[in-house]
Amino acid sequence: MDTLFWALAVIMAGGILPFVLYRQFRMMKAAAVIVTIAGSLLGLLAVLPALQDTGPPAVTWSWQHFLTLSFSLDALSAFFLVPIFLICPIAALYSFHYMDHPDDAWRIAVNYFFFAVLIVSMALVVCADSLITFALVWEVMSLSSFFLVVHDFQKKETRSAGYLYFIFAQTGAMCIFAAFGLIYSSTGSLSFALIDQLPAQTKLAVFLLALLGFGSKAGIFPLHIWLPHAHPAAPSHISAIMSGVMIKMGIYGIFRIYTLLGDTSLLFGQIILAAGMISGVLGVVYALGKHDIKRLLAYHSVENIGIILIGAGLGMIGIATGRPAMAVFGFAGSLLHVLNHSIFKSLLFMGAGAVLQKTGIRHVDELGGLIKRMPTTGRTFLVGSISISGLPPFNGFISEFLIYFAAFHGLTLPGMPFLLAALAIISLAVIGGLAAACFTKVVGIVFLGEPRSEGAARASEAQASMLVPMWLLALLCLFIGIFPEPFVRLAFSGLRDMTLLGPIEPGTGQELLANLAFAARLFLGMVIAVTLLRKVLYAKKKIASGPTWGCGFTQPNVRMQYTGTSYAMSVVEFFQPFVKIRAAYSGIRKIFPGRTTYETHVDDIAEIGMTRYLVQPLARTLDRLRWIQHGHIQLYIGYIVLTIIVLLLVF
Amino acid sequence: MINYSDAVLVIILLSVLIALESNRMVALVKIMGLQGIMVSLVPLFLPQHQELGSGGIIFFQIMILIKGLLIPGLLYFAVQKVAIKREVEPIIGYHASLFVGLMMIMVSLFITEKLQVTLPGGHSLLLITAITTLGAGLFLMMSRTKAITQVIGYLMLENGIYLVGTALSKQSHTRYVVEFGVLLDVLVGVMIMGIILHNINRAFDDVDTALLGRLKD
Amino acid sequence: MESILSCTLALLLAPLFPGVINKTKAFVASKKGPPLLMKYYTLAKLLRKGSVYSTSSSFVFKMGPTVSFAAAAMPLFFIPLAGLPPLFSFQGDVIVLFYIMGIGRFFTIVAALDTASPFEGMGAAREAFFSMLAEATIFAVLILFYRMNGSLSLAEYFHGDKAVSLTGPAGALLLFVIVAMFMVLLTENSRVPVDDPQTHLELTMIHEVMILDHSGPDLALIELGAFFKLFFYSAFITHLLQPLTSFGALANALIFYGVLTLVYVAVGVTESTMARFKMNLVPKYILTSFTLVFFAAILTMGFLQ
Incomplete structure (x- = not known):
């Protein structure tokens, strides 16, 4: 525990240093970045022993009798600390070249300060061991992230996005506090230990309130509204942290409250599973309909939270119906997806940030051909896209596979749980297909083809401190995909302290994982073999280049390329009653028609x-x-x- | 070996589903013909209906004749001669109709479980099929505009009722008499419909039920 | 050893069967039709040629054929052929395989978008949409199979004691699957009534328009991959149709390839007797296949209690 607090102290120091050094712009950034990275590495060091066996004893601080803060580190906390200490330093490194306005040195110093506060408070949220501690650090987390969102407060839309986020964060917090109040009024104690003795009715009320609160942080479907506004408004490395790590705190809250309640009724699992399916499918449908690249990624967060909740819901149903295999794979898939999503989502936000910085354009339909001008960004973004679509041999597939496996185990159940498990499988399949459709759109329209505007044509590659993080994350995506075993073990170890689940047998899933890894390697080997074969086939052949075949049209121009809007529209229309499409068409009126316009918007x-x-x-x-x-x-x-x-x- | 009664029931369900999504009148009528034949074959494959007297055999032959050939034939004639537009023109779209079909089968499954009828020989699938067919018939009547689709919906409803009867009864020919009466009613209904449609068509050249709504005072 | 032989045989024979489709179509139209080995000649011709690349395209365009070929060949290692166990098999391989086919599709689509052509983008959009729907059908089939024999691998579906078959318990439900998988086969392999491989207008194509700019060996890889994919789906349906009783190795192979040829003939007959759907009717068509299987999956609740 001490090492962890030291790590947090170092990170905090990294947040305060910029205030001293803000006159030397580069030095300030370098100091903040290096100290944050050092602190995070120290933090990872502190987490590792807790993952192996039982963590250090709880730490308690008292102040004036009425405020007692206590922290402890169990397996679940340790697991959630991994993405925090893994992604945050990488995002910090990215910020070195991303925050490139020396005129705003003071504002950037403030940004680094709140960045550090956010990391520390997130780490403390997962370590909090009593109601009051949790409430306090939760508020600190929400507030610090609010200040990070309104970094560009001069812009009106940033401010309104900030207010929206603030309202959602505080309403959510209110629900959580209400749940805590219910607990306190029933048990008379602020500690977590007595929660499982609540009467069943109260448990349900507490669970629902907490679900509302944590759901609004995580972005479960009807409560997700702040995400697509706040993420585009925030600087990209902040979006990466918020989408990759912070919204997972909501998931942590749901896991934590479920474990603490210790209730094995079927209803909890059904609610979570239903919420997951709705968020998953609608999240990705809206992502298809949106064309602001960062907003689109924000909707993908909603989708991935949905996948995570599907896993968790299946796990809960597994516990309620006494299927340990289903429960273990459901929860493990869910946790692993938390880690995976934090990796590829931050990678994608960093790529989007690089595009934004170099072109100044957000709208997908005005970009194009960037892979020739920004090769590294393009390649890593491609890797991130494949991972988030859940395709092998990358990491997203591993966690989705575990969730599939849990759902298939659930198919032997009778009645309602069977139907839910079947629906979970179908929605996962649909989500997978839609996510692939959406990311072929992003990669194809933004990075491939020909540039559709001046800005896109003049783009250049981002600087080194932005490229290194993207490479790191992309390699990590592939690595987890090919060597899944240790990471799934990590997820299993995160479940160790879950008393409802009981101990996990050591051999669980070993064969399965070996086979998965084998299939991924076989496929990778095949691709390499075919590439070599292709080399052989093309040896000594004539290779020419010319314009794209225009199907008989002789004057093609770049404006004729297929756009993201038209690419996605048929899919979005298919989901019509759940998605509102607003179209405005000026029509053709006169004999010699003037300028005609046609606009569509996809409304949430x-x-x-x-x-x-x-x-x-x-x-x-x-x-x-x-x-x-x-x-x-x-x-x-x-x-x-x-x-x-x-x-x-x-x- | 293949369980024939299950196979027949599955084909009936298939026909219900395809009827919900088909967008051509002619195809719809053909499917109803297939469904009629299959429905009238069902009792033959049920174990408790195995032994048939000569009366029973004649009855089934007439049944197949009416359900499978006569009524669809009349409908086919109506579609062809009355020059109804060949599109089905649904009020509720095809995608939604399909999902309604899915919902219907789920609901009928739960109803069958809920009823807990002691079905002879474990024929819960029969009852599920029956209720689904019944519901789908009602849905077709509700969700399509044309007068002729109303009749087709009614026909499907009748098929459903017949199946419910088959599911719930042990072998007794008295039931078939009632059933036969209903069938004749339907037959007469179809004929009258054909004649009326023919006349309406000559008088107004449109047979949309939405327009029939204007006849109210 | 036998499995390796059988798999190699399948890989070699895959280009033969599309010839059967063409022969069937020619027969129905009372024409002579191209020779049965036509596809081999085409492949040989393409392999001899060089390529022209669009100036708009990048390395992604060249990766498209490679990845999609590897993805199309993978499933043939996992599916039992001619009554023999497959080369590899494990619990959950079906999910992996359909996702690997997914990544093949991902690269085909991305490669199409890389050419900056409006037509290829159009084809890509359709492919992404329709295959998403078809995926739902496929996973509904997996749900049904899991209910029927409790496994998640192609080998156990179609080989061994627990194999699903029309004659088994609840076998009647497989009728749904056969119909639905045939519909998926037509969709995923861009055959009539979803897509017309023989049409002349780029606007109306799906798959053909996406590979418009590929040429030479690249195109050969794509074509061969398409043959493998068609072979995989046909073999899937063949396993559902063919009787389970095993005779000798040779008889098994004969029956398997006989039924397989019948499936291809059925494709040919469908192509000869149907017209291509309007694009807006295709989703309904695929959705029907999904509903059929999901129907069956729900019905297992009544069957297997």
Whole structure:
């Protein structure tokens, strides 16, 4: 535990140093980056023993009797610390060249400070061992990430994205606090230990409230609205951290509250599984419909959270129905997907950030041909795309496979659980197909073909400190795909302290993993063999180059290329009732028609629904109460006096 | 060996599904013909209906004749002669119809489980098929615009009822008498429909039920 | 050893069977048709040639044929052929295989988008959409098979004691699967009524338009990969149709390849008697196949309680 706190102290120091050094811009960045990396490596060192066997004893700090903070490190916490200490230093390294405006040195120093606060608070969230500790560090995490989102506060849209995020974070936190309040009122203790003694009704209420709260952080479907606004607004390395690591804290919360409640009823699993399927499918459909590259990636986070929840839900159903194999593979797949997603999603956000920095263009349909101008970014982005589509031999496939395996184990169940397991398999298949469709769109439109605008044509490769992180992450994607064994063991070890599950037999899945690795290597070997064969076939052959065959059209230009919008539209239309497509067509009116325009927008039904049925009625009602707010200070004092009197009389 | 009664029931379910998604009138009528034949064959394959007297055999032959040939033939005639447009024109789209079909089979599965009827010889599949066919018939009547599709929906409904009867009864010929009566009703209905359609067609040259709605006062 | 021989034989024979389709179509149209070995001649011709590459394209374009060929050949190592066990097999190999076919498709699509051609983009969009739907059907089939014999590998589906067959318990449900898999076969291998390999207008194509800019050995790899894929799906259906009883090795092989030829003939007959669907009807068609299998999967709740 001490090593961990030392690591956090070092990271914090990395956040404070920039305030001292902000006059030397490069030095400030270098200091912050190096110290953060050192702290994170120290942190990884601290986590490793906790993954092997039981972690260090809990640490408790008391202050003035009423505030007692306690931290402990069990297997689940240790597992979630891995992505934190793995991705954050890589993102920090990326920021060295990404934050390249010396004029804003002070603002960037502030950014590094909150960056450090965010890392520390995330690490503390997963280590928190009592209700009050958890609530406190959770708030610190939400606030620090809010300040990171509004880094470019001069822009109006950034500010409004920031407010949206703030509202969601605080409403979510309120739900969590309400759940904690319920627990406290029932057990009278702030410690985690007594939660499993709650009555069954309260357990359900606590679980649902916590699901709302953690779900809004994680981005479960109707609560995901802040994600597609906040991620594009934040700087790219921050998006990488937030999407790759921070939203996983919501998943951690769900795992934690489920373990603590110790309830094996089927309902929890069914709720989580249903939420996962909805988030997964609709997340990727909206991702297809969106064409701002960072917004699209944000919707993919919703999708991947969905996959993670499908795994978790299957695990819970496995526990409820007494199928240990289903439970182990479900939970393990879910945890491994947490790690995998943090790797490839941060890789993709970094790639998107590089594109954004070099072209200044966000819209997919204005880019193109970047793989020739930004070869490294293009190649690593391609790797990330294949991984996130869950295709072998990369890492996304391994975790999806484990979840599939759990779902297939669930097929032998009778009645409702069977149907859910079957639906889980179908939705995973559909999600896989849609994700592949979406990322062929991104790779094909952004990186391949011909540039569609000036900005894209003038792009150049990003600097070294941005490329190295992308290479690292891309290699990690391939490595996990080909050598899955140690990483699945890691996920298994994360489940060690889950008492509901019981101990996992040491040989579980060994053969399966060996076979998976074999298949991945066989395929890779085949691809290499065919590449060599192709070399042989092309030896001493005439190879010419010319323009693309225009199917008889003699004057092709770059504007004629297929766009991302048209590529995705038929799929999006297929999901019509769940997706609102707004089209505006000027029409052809006169005999010699002027300029015609055609526009389509894909609107989020969750956003529409929430505006129409929640925000607008609320605003109308609250409008009527305006008279309370009149501006006379004397009357405000009157309110205070009145409140105190009423409180004293009643309680 | 292949379990023939299951195979027949599966083919009936297949026909229900294809009827829900088919967009051509002629195809729809042909499928109804197939379904009619299959439905009338079902009792032959059930173990408790095995022994048949000569009366039974004649009955089944007439059954197949009416359900499989006569009614579809009349419908075919109506489609061809009355020059109805060949598209089905659904109110609820084909994709949605298919999903409704899926929902229907799930619901009928749960209904069958819920009913807990002591079915002779474990014929829960028969009851599932029956309820699905019944529901799909009702759905077809609700979700398609043309008058002729209403009749087809009604026909499917009748098939469903017949199957429910088969599932719930032991061998007794009295039931077939009732069944036969219903069948004749349907037959007369189809004939009348054909004649009326023919006349409407001559008078108005459109047979959309949406337009029939205007006849209300 | 026998398995290696049988697998090699399949790899060698795969280009023969599309010739059967063409012969069938020619027969129905009362024509003579191209020779049965036509596809071999075409492959040999393509392999002798050089290539022209578009100036718009990058290395991804050259990777397309390679990856898609490797992905198409993989499944043939895992499927039992002619009554013999496959080369490799493990629990869960079906999921891996269909995902490996997924990565093959990924690269075909990306390579098409790499040419900056509007037509190829159009084909790519359709391929991505339709194959996504077909994937749902395939996984519904896997659900049904798991309910029927509790395994997740092609070898155990079609070989050994637990193999699924029409005559087994709940075998009637396989009727659904046969129909649905035939529909998927037509979709995934871009045959009529989903796609017309013989059409002349690029606007109406799906697969053919995506490979418009490939030439020479690259095109040969793609074509050969397409033959493997068709062979895999046909073998899948053949296993469902063929009787399980085993005779001798030779008789098994004869029956297998006989039924396989019948499947190809059925494809040919379908192509001769049907027209290509309008593009907006294709999703409905694939969705029907999905509903059929999912129907069957739900019905297992009634069957196997």
